[in-house]
Amino acid sequence: MRSPQRSRPDEATVARVTLELQRRFGNRVVTSLAVRQQHAHTTTWIPAEAPDVVVFPQSTDEVAEIVRLCAAEAMPVIPFGVGTSLEGHLNAPFGGVSIDTSQMKAIVAVHPEDLDVVVQPGVTRKELNEYLRDTGLFFPIDPGADATIGGMAATRASGTNAVRYGTMKENVLALKVVGPTGEVIRTGSRARKSSAGYDLTRLFVGSEGTLGVITEITLRLAGIPEAISGGTCSFPSVKAACDAVILTIQCGLPIARIELLDEVQVRGVNAYSKLSLPETPLLLFEFHGTEAGVKEQAERFGEIAAECGGTGFRFSTDPEERSKLWQARHDVYWASLGLRPGAKGVASDVCVPISRLAECLAETKEDIERSGMIAPIAGHVGDGNFHVMPLVMMEDPAEVERTEAFMHRLVERAMRMEGTCTGEHGVGSGKMKYLKAEHGVPAIEMMKLLKRSIDPDDIMNPGKIVAV
């Protein structure tokens, strides 16, 4: 049976495992401090905790070998993609072996007729779409960073297209996973749907490496739309913008993207991306379909926006104009940093039912005011998901403390409004403290039961999601 409290393997164990790995994988095993630290690098302010050793497998069988070796010594295993996670997912609080999937970049199979693709976990979303370009298909899930498919599956990632195309939950058809004893588990099939037993695929999607290492992913793809129309519309208030979003979704307009930037964010975007958008709350939107369809949909959206007080409605089917706009959207992180040189941007990720979005945003903006912070807001408002990014001078402890208190209030506000502490970033170690309040004790107990049953020795990314 596993120990009640996970502990760090002693030096002798680490040395033994490292030697074994080196025997087997030679120079694909790295122990240099620089590389180990890089593998614990996270974009949060959670202190980095480096693994003891980093190994670069190339196949499912190699991952299985590594896990078996670690299992025999109760050595922690931390899967690594490209290190874009935001909640300390990649930290090694108990040391262990970081399994770097950057040499697992094979596109195993493309099935254009079935609109699916089978990939190794190290492929990034941009690499995949680059590869797919000539097929007329694309993979729509687009978190800000160019994350790996493995990491995106592990964190249940989404992005700006989720309102139309869903998240990784909806777009992973099947998985190959190496479990805690090194067994290779196949979940799901290429059939579009199935009722054949427990949904193991969804059990591993979002499990953040705590139940197994994802080594192969079968993804749904979408046809590249014949036509795309997109544009912007300004609003007198965040509330007015949210009303337009609610109406749009309620009347069944098949919007592909609808993003909110608050006036602070727009100011940053104007400066960074050399745009001259009116510095009031702004909606960016996009429709995917046929020529006539997207034109009509954009016009319908224009009417709805006007009803809600929207002004300066502009839309275009010109690819260049659109891509400039969406580039600006994807650059908000850098644009925000420009608002306060020298500051660090701290990510947040709450999601609420859209009926509460305006209220949640209003309270949050008041809170920002009161706290005297600079904190631009950008949101996937079609899903009720938004990111506030306080800009913090990390060398000022008082300011850091104020920011921590603000982040805490933000999450509690979202949960009070029937929302979640994380819409797409995941739990890692950063959000663990909120899970009980969000899910309640029985659900947390069930999550712990799943973790203990599947990984009794707690070797899979220990100290994340539910500490057991």
Add this chain to the structure above:
Amino acid sequence: MRSPQRSRPDEATVARVTLELQRRFGNRVVTSLAVRQQHAHTTTWIPAEAPDVVVFPQSTDEVAEIVRLCAAEAMPVIPFGVGTSLEGHLNAPFGGVSIDTSQMKAIVAVHPEDLDVVVQPGVTRKELNEYLRDTGLFFPIDPGADATIGGMAATRASGTNAVRYGTMKENVLALKVVGPTGEVIRTGSRARKSSAGYDLTRLFVGSEGTLGVITEITLRLAGIPEAISGGTCSFPSVKAACDAVILTIQCGLPIARIELLDEVQVRGVNAYSKLSLPETPLLLFEFHGTEAGVKEQAERFGEIAAECGGTGFRFSTDPEERSKLWQARHDVYWASLGLRPGAKGVASDVCVPISRLAECLAETKEDIERSGMIAPIAGHVGDGNFHVMPLVMMEDPAEVERTEAFMHRLVERAMRMEGTCTGEHGVGSGKMKYLKAEHGVPAIEMMKLLKRSIDPDDIMNPGKIVAV
């Protein structure tokens, strides 16, 4: 610890539990043979196995009470909706208590702005849509029968709208579940998406009552489209029809429904529904959107159909004409029975990647020929899911045996083509024998591990999905 092999509680135990239930729930506890047999009634040829007692709770707390009482005596618990399941899900091979949810029909809350609704499990899909009519919203999942929402969640049901709106997997936002010790577990929230821990909602969706009793469901709703266009197109062969489906989906046309009827099925439909459709393979289709959008989409589909040899393309936005057509589609079960008076229709439910659909259908039709059976085919072909319904004289053992052999070949064929033994009906006891071949040993072992860990005494719908 649980016994290696589940056994039937002895008569004394049954008597004790029944008495306790009667003390607590009075005349909401029924032990009459007729009622018990009705609760084991299934539409398969799997012999009915009646529970020992039937109880009619009205709330989550009452279900929790019943489960605690059963848990104390290791008494099986079988949740019951309206008895439309097709694989013996409701049988009581070890006796036990059937929990009939027909008195749990409350619509707990409708949130039009968020496009979601919270319901008790006994509400049927038609009752729900009746209730929603004035909100401008609807619940799109439509299995043939007027099943309960609880049953649909438990079996991961879908239907004709799945190609556009997804299955229960995509449309259940949150659940309230009574676990094997009587604890009440809340899974998910009303947020559209979340990355906050393991996906307990998807663990229970499709678990067929083997992990807990679903007592409340939060569902996504869709806006009733402003316009709907639908129609039919005939094809020289099933292959030609499948090619049209693949092209339609590949070019990203947002089709809402696309159903195939083979020539045998069309013959039955013509006779039963007084239609005069050409008796060749037929596609029924429907688009949802704006006036101009659906017209354009139907026309685009007409072009694609023509490229593939489709003839007699007709579409209409007239509600009456459409509803007559879809009523005929939903009546295929009765229409089929008309093809062979006195015969029983045996349901099947394979699903394959659409690239293999034409091949799978062709081999299946040859097999039907060789077996000298009458077996109409109707399919949700946009998902690669189809139903062959052999019409069998049950009093002829040789014919029954031939049919069983055919059903076996059908499933093996689908699995050989990377498909699944059940696209939407579920496993129950009827499909258990295929799970190992479909998922492989490691996945089945993980399913058994989940079942054993969550329900160590095997009281939740024992003998279904994975026997442990």
